[in-house]
Amino acid sequence: MRPPLNISIDWTEKLQFTATNDKTAAKVAIDIITPDQTQEYTGTGPKHVFLQGLAGCAGGAIIFLLEKMRAEMPTKFGIDVHGTLTTDHPMYFETIDMTYRFEGKTDENMIKKVVSMTEEKYCGLTYMLSKMAKINILIKLNGKTIE
Numbered sequence: 001m002r003p004p005l006n007i008s009i010d011w012t013e014k015l016q017f018t019a020t021n022d023k024t025a026a027k028v029a030i031d032i033i034t035p036d037q038t039q040e041y042t043g044t045g046p047k048h049v050f051l052q053g054l055a056g057c058a059g060g061a062i063i064f065l066l067e068k069m070r071a072e073m074p075t076k077f078g079i080d081v082h083g084t085l086t087t088d089h090p091m092y093f094e095t096i097d098m099t100y101r102f103e104g105k106t107d108e109n110m111i112k113k114v115v116s117m118t119e120e121k122y123c124g125l126t127y128m129l130s131k132m133a134k135i136n137i138l139i140k141l142n143g144k145t146i147e
Contacts, residue, residue, distance in 0.1 A: 016043060047083065051096075054125045055079040058098065061122035065114040066106065075104035096129060099138045108146050115139055 006022040015032035029043030059079050066073055080099040085091045100115055119126045129135060139146050
């Protein structure tokens with residue numbers, strides 16, 4: 001078993017926190033965003049951080065797998081994530097739409113294979129979330145959707 005991952009948050013003011021972890025010196029500003037607030041937000045909301053982590057996990061797995069398979073690497077790669085929350089408390093992600101954007105000459109079948117491997121095995125966050133929310137996947141290569 002791998003060692004646990006540890007994070008801490010420290011309250012800075014109002015509904016703002018700074019998050020740190022035990023692996024790097026990186027700090028993340030987190031703002032709790034409420035509909036009635038008038039303050040300017042300087043950090044990211046926790047649900048946005050969650051979706052960013054999901055995209056980072058999936059993106060890292062994609063690049064790792066493409067390199068391991070010695071595939072032609074994309075010239076550009078990105079992931080767009082859209083999460084839809086329930087309307088009642090506790091608000092959680094009911095659906096998550098992930099769009100994988102590739103540019104370049106990477107083989108279409110190789111792209112489909114690594115996305116599938118990422119979703120089903122190599123990104124623990126997509127695997128875990130698929131048990132709780134509907135995850136919809138769209139893959140684009142050079143601006144065109146591939147099936």
